[in-house]
Amino acid sequence: xxxxxxxxxxxxxxxxxxxxxxxxxxxQHLSTGDILRAAIAxxxxxGLKAKKFLDEGNLVPDxxxxxxIDKTLGDLPGSSKILLDGFPRTVAQxxxxxxxxxxxxxxxxxxxxxxxxxxxxxxxRRICSKCGQPFHVVxxxxxxxxxxxxxxxxxxxxxxxxxxxVKRRLEVFEEQNQPLLNFYQNTQRLQxxxxxxxxxxxxxxxxxxxx
Ligand SMILES: [Zn+2]
Numbered sequence: 774x775x776x777x778x779x780x781x782x783x784x785x786x787x788x789x790x791x792x793x794x795x796x797x798x799x800x801q802h803l804s805t806g807d808i809l810r811a812a813i814a815x816x817x818x819x820g821l822k823a824k825k826f827l828d829e830g831n832l833v834p835d836x837x838x839x840x841x842i843d844k845t846l847g848d849l850p851g852s853s854k855i856l857l858d859g860f861p862r863t864v865a866q867x868x869x870x871x872x873x874x875x876x877x878x879x880x881x882x883x884x885x886x887x888x889x890x891x892x893x894x895x896x897x898r899r900i901c902s903k904c905g906q907p908f909h910v911v912x913x914x915x916x917x918x919x920x921x922x923x924x925x926x927x928x929x930x931x932x933x934x935x936x937x938x939v940k941r942r943l944e945v946f947e948e949q950n951q952p953l954l955n956f957y958q959n960t961q962r963l964q965x966x967x968x969x970x971x972x973x974x975x976x977x978x979x980x981x982x983x984x
Contacts, residue, residue, distance in 0.1 A: 894912075
């Protein structure tokens, strides 16, 4: 099985790239949230185990997450090309994935964007409070300031996207990500892409990196 781990800060565009690969090139895009939701909906034994932690307001422990991913991959054909998004987040998780032949990671790709640009991308987001349509004050401004193009509803900034929260989110990401970069670098499985380029350009570079 070909397993690629996507590493990148919030706002780095890795989710968008994964979706394009899934739609156009037959990749399976597995985000932690999707895996959890699917297992809980299917009421598998490991899904119910995970649900218990979530219901109690706790994080799903590593061993349960690994079991979930292992089970999810086991249900896919051996020829599948997997994009893991949002997992592993720690070196312990990365080691645990590698411990099983089925979940051993083939490569990792880091979507590199300077943090000042991530700040601009994330704090500029606005969401229509009525229909949920996303906008951006710089990159995708509405025709009329603060008003949704689709339904005329008022645009709001999510609490997660305010400057102080974004700054903290990026700091937390940085702290967690650096050891992972070192881990995959040391095992010759890290490729870095400059993700501060247009979506199409990044997709072309990404496809090259995956071969
Ligand atoms: Zn709207």
